[in-house]
Amino acid sequence: MKAAIIGGTGYGSIELVRLINKHPHLEIGSVVSNSQSGVKFSDVYPHLSNIVEQPLEKFDANRLSEENDIVFLATPSGISSKLVPQLIEAGIKCIDLSGDFRLKSAEEYEAWYKHPSPEEQYLKQAVYGLSEIYKDEIKDSTFISNPGCYPTATTLGLLPIIKSKLADEKSIIIDAKSGVSGAGRGLSLTSHYSEINENTKAYKLGKHQHIPEIEQVLSEGCGNPITITFTTHLVPMTRGIMCSIYVNLKENISTKKVIDLYKQFYQESHFIRVRPEGILPSTKEVLGSNFCDIGLHVDERTNRLTVISVIDNLVKGAAGQAIQNVNLMNGWDEQTGLTDIPMYP
């Protein structure tokens, strides 16, 4: 099955290339980059030398549709909203890794993204690709809106306790730490080595566009509207997200019981690994893999639950979950092409 990639020179794209390369049923088809069309892919990224030598192409919905079986969009927000309709018309399955189709509400999109929203019919058509949670919808879909990196780590870490009704839903605070690759390959002072190396930096307090996405998933999960406090930090590493999540519990319940609850919730989810009591995951323990590892601790002094949820932002937080969704859409084993052990150290 041929997989096209649009947004060819960003980090999301090359992570897709890396994962498609090891997938037994997928091969790399067209790679689209309007800004660098005609250039050999390995000239932009020498680590692809002798592996992916093909030239970057211009966007052409019909040709893409004819020559490929599926298309991944790894474009900045505001671009996919224009390209996806053309691709859908051309009849090709789409996985959009941008934020354009994640929010069900057009007003919410415009309030947080500050772009015009995509047309409502496409918003409705998009299935939110949080693989473990929306497995059935994904299986039947031809157009997936792939979740954001922070929302993936956060909602996977929160849904078991939220759905259990043990959580005080007004008390949710998420303190997220991300590696710098999450900001992409675009140049900015924030991603300038000398500015962020040996530095930890909080950013976008109360303004991050992933807030409504998280709230939408959690609200749907518990049936009530949920409002969260969500704070993002850059830490000096390339890959990895850790979400430290704080929730007040409505009843006294031990760490052990919470762990059991999570293990049961995820008993059929290969990619979610719940740590035993007293052990917390670190971001490096999932590096390069599609795992989301979760550690849990109930502080008896305050009856507050702390959830530590870690992912590789470019894998489970982007390209890996996209592949997982393609596996589901095609009726393949969810793990196909995603069986790698994390790279450690």
Added chain:
Amino acid sequence: MKAAIIGGTGYGSIELVRLINKHPHLEIGSVVSNSQSGVKFSDVYPHLSNIVEQPLEKFDANRLSEENDIVFLATPSGISSKLVPQLIEAGIKCIDLSGDFRLKSAEEYEAWYKHPSPEEQYLKQAVYGLSEIYKDEIKDSTFISNPGCYPTATTLGLLPIIKSKLADEKSIIIDAKSGVSGAGRGLSLTSHYSEINENTKAYKLGKHQHIPEIEQVLSEGCGNPITITFTTHLVPMTRGIMCSIYVNLKENISTKKVIDLYKQFYQESHFIRVRPEGILPSTKEVLGSNFCDIGLHVDERTNRLTVISVIDNLVKGAAGQAIQNVNLMNGWDEQTGLTDIPMYP
């Protein structure tokens, strides 16, 4: 004035050496390291070559007292409790940078530190050296217990809102991120380069010995017993602490008003810099300096205050605050020897 240092080969000690060297009224006296006595200091730390060439000495309370005017203890917990009484008997002023004399309650100490507590008379004698808050007590003291790194960043970030009575005192959550130097020079897998580089790691959830220290200061600050949730993380950098602090507000109040409240609270505190609205400090902005920089944000959707408080863990979190306290004890300007601009980048 001659300043002795005990615990000569740890990071706290060499930071004291760096700061004493630039202090106009202090000079380095004896440097004590029982484990490496007789060795030239610059053989242990070549960056001191041609600057501090003296040999490390064995501990001898009387000789230390005769040959020096003040002594800094930068020893692991459990050691100062034995040395300080001898030094006080010998009649020399002490600044203890370990945790041994920070808690007023012997039971609390033993519960959290798992060592026998120092004798109560010395616990009582010790003045807690959070310079901005206990200035008057410090001025009159001859024995200072210097605050921990996390408690310094946390309590300086919380006291204005706590004392204002605007905070819901049960809602306090502190998500702390620290550079690896906080764990000292002792070898451990946690500080092994390949394990912590490119990694973010949560540790000691609900068990950190700084919890009772923070609660003691906050409780005293507001007059009620306060229980906090406190989570510590290692991030891959050498120096720096960021505490991201979450507090529910009892009234609606704007970010601007909170900033005004903090600015007023710290109007005579040179080392506390409150950022304007929309600007948050990063750890590198205080690197190598005695500043504690604070950013503030009220999320109107949840009426929750987020405080971002950053320090250099080895300066304001240890050696710098110790020097600041010596300045206060001697009636010198608080800034003496501490006027350096942070090293950026």
Added chain:
Amino acid sequence: MKAAIIGGTGYGSIELVRLINKHPHLEIGSVVSNSQSGVKFSDVYPHLSNIVEQPLEKFDANRLSEENDIVFLATPSGISSKLVPQLIEAGIKCIDLSGDFRLKSAEEYEAWYKHPSPEEQYLKQAVYGLSEIYKDEIKDSTFISNPGCYPTATTLGLLPIIKSKLADEKSIIIDAKSGVSGAGRGLSLTSHYSEINENTKAYKLGKHQHIPEIEQVLSEGCGNPITITFTTHLVPMTRGIMCSIYVNLKENISTKKVIDLYKQFYQESHFIRVRPEGILPSTKEVLGSNFCDIGLHVDERTNRLTVISVIDNLVKGAAGQAIQNVNLMNGWDEQTGLTDIPMYP
């Protein structure tokens, strides 16, 4: 085919585990660690949770031989020399990743390694596993001594020009830079995060045990005894080696011609990628992969060739080349299980 690993808790071992896991013809058999036998592997390395859960075993040559088809030794030097003879007697194929069997001369071994040499009969039996160069010997072998990380990057970077007879053989200087994982998981001040982060450090000048290994390969390559200058540096990263190699040329020859010579030399070597003129490889361009990337530049002002050769020290410099050798020994395609694209960024 079942592959046992001895030295189970070092970085070499877990990299073997990572690579064996993705090899279509190999599966992980016994994992031996005398110091931690009985412990579950994933308790030592949580990134292996739910993947490699088996307990670590004690060394037992006969049982290992019965239950496995091949054994990798990833033990410190001085250990393999004792275990390999037992394993060979027990009749199992061995790949030794330590330095114990790399030098043909017992005296050289003892002079550089400061241990007693292995018995000569085993030294003779060992085939040096520099895959691209000794392919035929490897195919017929049952006991491989896998090359060191520095020697792999160095000799692959030098052999084409050495064999061409264009190099002044007395002029060879190798300036090597390595990530810290090369020093292993054993605790030491040199690998302590706060000491090596934000630091570049030269070490072991003129004393590195890889010097005689490099000289042995180069001398055999050109037919004359070669003596090199070899300097090693630690740079603050986890993985990767760059060798910057300087050689005086005996004739005037352009960069382009040298590149052609290298491309021809390696035309059948998939894992060696020679960069075009003006482009130099960086260590990250081979991260996690078995590639050795080479850049070349002739400085016309001095008629001196600079070779930039990079590998991932744990893959092509250790576990990856070991797998490549197993592929050769079994008549499988050299690339089997090693087709991954480097992880970038």
Added chain:
Amino acid sequence: MKAAIIGGTGYGSIELVRLINKHPHLEIGSVVSNSQSGVKFSDVYPHLSNIVEQPLEKFDANRLSEENDIVFLATPSGISSKLVPQLIEAGIKCIDLSGDFRLKSAEEYEAWYKHPSPEEQYLKQAVYGLSEIYKDEIKDSTFISNPGCYPTATTLGLLPIIKSKLADEKSIIIDAKSGVSGAGRGLSLTSHYSEINENTKAYKLGKHQHIPEIEQVLSEGCGNPITITFTTHLVPMTRGIMCSIYVNLKENISTKKVIDLYKQFYQESHFIRVRPEGILPSTKEVLGSNFCDIGLHVDERTNRLTVISVIDNLVKGAAGQAIQNVNLMNGWDEQTGLTDIPMYP
């Protein structure tokens, strides 16, 4: 004495600000940045909050000259060549930190810098500010061309052996490793965090504009024209340069003798610290300080000398040496304002 700084928003400038702030005889005067004039300096660099709050100014040679006693130019190459003549006409002393006036030959300048050369009269007037070597000329000068970072580390590491006539002058190879701050604050893919973190990268082989500067100093030092091989590498750290220098010796001479020779050469140079036999400096051992630390090793097998020379690129490699030169020009002690101990760890 008031010191103006031109090029106010680069890393060279803020390092000048940091050092001037601690200098007893200097204070910060005008800070010029044409691109950001009118903006408060601390808005560009929040680490300067409450310390340097003044607005950035537009360039005006006459006003600068009236309001200040000395001016530092920390501008990109090609700019100083235009500004310095105006400043000299206006009668103010200049220290230029750019490369514009370092080469004596206008042709060499244009060949390597690819800009038009400054006018010859100013090239002639400029004194090359390698403080330890040209002390007397500097004392009498009113216009200093401050050396480059690589040339400082290289020539200080080479001049003792070059001047001794023990070196084979055709054999000099310099393998230089630099932190990323050397590339400045200008955005580029090379300085993008995710590209250079966990990466080592060679660049500009045979083309670096510091080559003719090094050759000029060495040639003058020995009386013969010297041609070098000079290779630059980026390593993932913010500050620090290590030059590993290789020289063939014309006679057999021990490491100890070479160390004695260097110690004697630098016996009156406080900022040059020669390590004892067997000890090599690392870049962190000079972090934030004006030291140049040198380690030496003669490899008896090849009779080749290896020199390891380290500096902080922003201090001894730029702003610190500029202050040292101002000290010399004013007849102050060379160490004035530069007595800080390196920041370690």
